Amino acid sequence: xxxxIITVQPGLLEGPFSHSIMKRAQTKxxxxxxxxxxxxxxxxxxKQVDDYQFGGGAGMVMMLEPVVNAIxxxxxxxxxxxxxxxxxxxxxxxxxMANQLSLKGNLLMLCxxxxxxxxxxxxxxxxxxxxxxxxxxxGGELAAAVLVDAIGRLIPxxxxxETSALLDxxxxxLLAPPVYTRxxxxxxxxxxDVLMSGDHKKIDNWRHDQALERTKARRPDLL
Ligand code: 6GU
Numbered sequence: 001x002x003x004x005i006i007t008v009q010p011g012l013l014e015g016p017f018s019h020s021i022m023k024r025a026q027t028k029x030x031x032x033x034x035x036x037x038x039x040x041x042x043x044x045x046x047k048q049v050d051d052y053q054f055g056g057g058a059g060m061v062m063m064l065e066p067v068v069n070a071i072x073x074x075x076x077x078x079x080x081x082x083x084x085x086x087x088x089x090x091x092x093x094x095x096x097m098a099n100q101l102s103l104k105g106n107l108l109m110l111c112x113x114x115x116x117x118x119x120x121x122x123x124x125x126x127x128x129x130x131x132x133x134x135x136x137x138x139g140g141e142l143a144a145a146v147l148v149d150a151i152g153r154l155i156p157x158x159x160x161x162e163t164s165a166l167l168d169x170x171x172x173x174l175l176a177p178p179v180y181t182r183x184x185x186x187x188x189x190x191x192x193d194v195l196m197s198g199d200h201k202k203i204d205n206w207r208h209d210q211a212l213e214r215t216k217a218r219r220p221d222l223l
Pocket of ligand 1: 086087088131133134136137138140
């Protein structure tokens, strides 16, 4: 999969993909992430990319021309399955959306900033609008990083069997059960007996019961 990200803050996206699983996905050749500085696509002096909004009001708006220039330059090289705009008024990201997007070949992401982008970009270029939750971030970059991570780890071959995405919270609409590791006892706090029993059928049943109980208690909306 190839993911291109258009942003006015490319520095914010330097860290997130250079570590751990996202790094491994790229090293294995399963994921390519390219960031593009929107300013490089401005033809105005001072590389301007934002302007005052028509009708008045506080806050700048990302201009049409640099964004269109960036999108069309990239589209001339790559066939994108979706052009995604990261915005707090988009559809809220969930596991099902991440699953669906992980099956795509190439994605183009556009990070919003300031008051947002000129509406004509949304009308004529954007195919999907995604938010990562009901709170406001200063820009779409951290949301794009979250989205790339959620998608990237689902690409076949990125995770090994032990960390298989199939065992994750949400993958079956249940929260994950509690987990324990050594030592078996610490300050008198003991690991549940069933996990030390060696009876895998019993352990599976216990984990499923715990997952169900936890979901009922914390996220009944998922059931
Ligand atoms: Cl995608 N962008 C911004 N600026 N804030 C957000 C968001 C996106 N998702 C949740 N909050």
